[in-house]
Amino acid sequence: MQPYKLKYHKNSVLLIAMVGIPVFFISLMLYCLFNLPTSLSEPSTLILICLSVIFMATTLLWITRTQIFVTSKVQINEKGFRFKLKRTSFLYRRTNFFCHWDNVTSVTEMFDNHNGGYFYKVVFKNPHFVGYFSPLKKYEKEADRFFTELQFYKESYNIPLQLPLDIKLKPTKSFE
Structure with a gap:
């Protein structure tokens, strides 16, 4: 891919x-x-x-x-999820990372109120960390294709979709 x-x-x-x-x-x-x-x-x-x-x-x-916000090259396929930072950053130890799909805990698409766009939260199991991926300027369509493909692998490998916090905490009628 x-x-x-x-x-x-x-x-x-x-x-x-x-x-x-x-x-x-x-x-x-x-x-x-x-x-x-x-x-x-x-x-x-x-x-x-x-x-x-x-x-x-x-x-x-x-x-x-x-x-902090570093350009990366992300590849996803049936083998797993890989990202490589385009340039080194003194704040990140990993500049190249690969994991199989069973090592991905959850995938979330979230709306950024500040910038008015979407970003994608991917939670990894081992080593445990959370990576946030957002579109570069003029690459929004590519980011949409990325999330569509990520959704496909999420559904194929039964990775749970974690809902954003404000959606999870809607009140129920059980307290009435």
């Missing part, structure tokens, strides 16, 4: 980066501020703080776009 070009990320990596990087930069900025000479003027201190905040935001944006 043909490989699909998709963006790959893991929520755990995203969360660690979104919390860890600002904490690191703020700690570094405070350390530098407390070690500045007292003779430094207020405008100079304010400029230094503004520059460090701008640098932190730019670095966080760069890491998010290039190191």
Whole structure:
């Protein structure tokens, strides 16, 4: 089968980066501020703080776009599920991964309210991790074909479809 070009990320990596990087930069900025000479003027201190905040935001944006959301090549066939990251990222240990269908726990299609598109959550058993795949810009049709093929293998190998949380928690009439 043909490989699909998709963006790959893991929520755990995203969360660690979104919390860890600002904490690191703020700690570094405070350390530098407390070690500045007292003779430094207020405008100079304010400029230094503004520059460090701008640098932190730019670095966080760069890491998010290039190191967290990484372009990947995904292949699915009767043997299993394979993805390979197009470029290396210091945040991901695995750049090439393959597993048989019995190692896939669940497959979910979810709507992204922020970007207005769909992404696909695939849960793996061994090693246990959750991968998120979303379409690249201008590759939405390819992502639709990917999910159609993924649905076929899901049904063929009896992989459960995990419903999004908001659908699962609908109230029942049993409490009336």
